[in-house]
Amino acid sequence: xxxxxxxxxxxxxxxxxxxxxxxxxxxxxxLKSGYPVVFGSRDPKNSVLLPSxxxxxxxxxxxxxxxxxxxxxHRENYDFIPxxxxxxxxxxxxxxxxxxxxxQYPESNAQYLSQLAPKANVVKGFNTVSAWALxxxxxxxxxxxxxxxxxxxxxxxxxDVARSIGLTPLDQGSLLxxxxxxxxxxxxxxxxxxxxxxxxxLTVLFFIYSVVTDVxxxxxxxxxxxxxxxxxxxxxxxxxxVSLILLSLVYLPGVIAAFIQLHRGTKYxxxxxxxxxxxxxxxxxxxxxxxxxxLHVLYTYILPTRYSVRxxxxxxxxxxxxxxxxxxxxxxxxxxxxxxxxxxMLAFALYVLLGITSLPSVSNAVNWRxxxxxxxxxxxxTLLLCTxxxxxxxxxxxxxxxxxxxxxxxxxxxxxxxxxxxLVLKLILIIPCxxxxxxxxxxxxxxxxxxxVCGNKSFCI
Ligand code: NAP
Numbered sequence: 356x357x358x359x360x361x362x363x364x365x366x367x368x369x370x371x372x373x374x375x376x377x378x379x380x381x382x383x384x385x386l387k388s389g390y391p392v393v394f395g396s397r398d399p400k401n402s403v404l405l406p407s408x409x410x411x412x413x414x415x416x417x418x419x420x421x422x423x424x425x426x427x428x429h430r431e432n433y434d435f436i437p438x439x440x441x442x443x444x445x446x447x448x449x450x451x452x453x454x455x456x457x458x459q460y461p462e463s464n465a466q467y468l469s470q471l472a473p474k475a476n477v478v479k480g481f482n483t484v485s486a487w488a489l490x491x492x493x494x495x496x497x498x499x500x501x502x503x504x505x506x507x508x509x510x511x512x513x514x515d516v517a518r519s520i521g522l523t524p525l526d527q528g529s530l531l532x533x534x535x536x537x538x539x540x541x542x543x544x545x546x547x548x549x550x551x552x553x554x555x556x557l558t559v560l561f562f563i564y565s566v567v568t569d570v571x572x573x574x575x576x577x578x579x580x581x582x583x584x585x586x587x588x589x590x591x592x593x594x595x596x597v598s599l600i601l602l603s604l605v606y607l608p609g610v611i612a613a614f615i616q617l618h619r620g621t622k623y624x625x626x627x628x629x630x631x632x633x634x635x636x637x638x639x640x641x642x643x644x645x646x647x648x649x650l651h652v653l654y655t656y657i658l659p660t661r662y663s664v665r666x667x668x669x670x671x672x673x674x675x676x677x678x679x680x681x682x683x684x685x686x687x688x689x690x691x692x693x694x695x696x697x698x699x700m701l702a703f704a705l706y707v708l709l710g711i712t713s714l715p716s717v718s719n720a721v722n723w724r725x726x727x728x729x730x731x732x733x734x735x736x737t738l739l740l741c742t743x744x745x746x747x748x749x750x751x752x753x754x755x756x757x758x759x760x761x762x763x764x765x766x767x768x769x770x771x772x773x774x775x776x777x778l779v780l781k782l783i784l785i786i787p788c789x790x791x792x793x794x795x796x797x798x799x800x801x802x803x804x805x806x807x808v809c810g811n812k813s814f815c816i
Pocket of ligand 1: 426
């Protein structure tokens with residue numbers, strides 16, 4: 356408390372309307388940073404639980420003590436504001452409110468407030484910081500304070516307050532941006548929705564496909580019950596295929612974008628919206644792919660410990676000893692299995708590296724070139740290794756007609772289609788003449804301009 360008292364004279368008083376959760380937490384944080392805090396309340400006498408060191412008055416009295424007023428009241432209760440309109444003349448009125456639903460009202464809360472108090476300088480901000488984070492001080496997740504408003508001086512004052520209580524203010528422009536700021540805390544993992552939807556869709560498809568070909572088919576054909584496959588074998592068919600497809604979907608929009616630029620002969624035209632959206636969630640797609648790869652590794656690791664596998668091994672041993680013969684080691688099979696594991700382990704190591712470098716704390720520590728090297732070059736190597744891992748797993752199975760149950764190809768073949776397309780397209784893009792053209796376009800060259808120049812002259816090389 357002594358520290359608060361010592362610093363208090365250096366800071367201007369801050370007024371907070373509303374003694375609820377947010378008002379109290381903000382008040383506590385401001386007091387800790389040396390601001391004298393005055394609360395404005397409907398019922399000052401009965402206001403309890405206020406942070407020690409703060410004063411509490413009626414709204415009209417409280418706002419006289421400060422140039423900045425934080426309005427920690429829900430929008431539905433703003434009706435007391437018009438009565439204070441004259442007293443709020445020239446004051447900075449900070450709207451911290453959020454809504455329950457996106458675009459709940461025709462105008463943003465901050466714009467509504469500026470209609471109720473037209474003489475005040477309304478600033479929107481602090482709505483993305485929770486009361487809990489303000490109180491506990493663990494602001495890692497929400498230390499950014501988005502601020503917008505029409506009066507620059509008022510906005511600066513609010514940003515200064517944010518800075519001095521350890522937050523990072525970010526100017527978002529005029530009060531028109533308030534609607535976007537109010538919608539922001541209501542979004543639920545916006546960048547993860549598409550990756551999760553694709554992953555869920557693929558999981559369901561592969562599950563149904565694998566159940567039909569691996570569980571129902573042997574039952575119908577040979578009356579063999581392998582329903583226990585549903586626990587480990589079927590999931591372990593799903594995870595690697597979904598992971599590989601998701602990884603290839605990280606790189607597919609990049610190659611599509613390159614072909615679009617080649618076709619248009621310019622980089623100065625917007626990509627279609629769906630491609631923009633796709634490109635924006637590549638990191639999330641990659642991380643979901645990594646999650647599936649982790650599951651594949653775990654499930655593969657425990658395969659030999661399964662009862663059904665041990666039973667099969669023991670039976671084949673008994674069979675061999677009964678028949679008094681020793682099976683010869685197959686060089687081809689040994690190579691195939693070792694190659695399969697080697698490719699898988701290398702691919703997984705690179706996969707993890709890609710995941711680690713996508714973390715903000717790591718990506719902030721490398722420069723743009725290093726980041727591109729890992730995410731693009733090593734990314735394609737990872738995709739190549741994963742595809743090769745799947746191809747070695749399949750080996751010559753695609754040639755064996757018994758693998759096509761009810762005419763359906765084995766699951767790994769479906770998993771390889773998109774990765775192979777991406778790799779072939781990338782191969783075309785790195786052909787020197789194509790690569791030269793795409794580099795030229797990305798440096799700002801436009802075919803249309805050159806055509807114009809060449810059209811005006813009667814010759815052109
Ligand atoms: P709260 O706990 O319900 O507090 C709201 C306060 O508003 C009440 O304590 C009361 O203070 C005042 N109030 C209630 N009815 C009123 C009326 N009819 N007229 C005038 N004042 C009235 O809500 P809160 O969680 O602190 O949230 C306050 C604002 O901050 C909301 O707009 C919310 O969206 C925003 N916000 C909250 C958080 C959070 O984590 N809680 C985070 C970001 C933004 P008095 O009794 O002293 O008058």
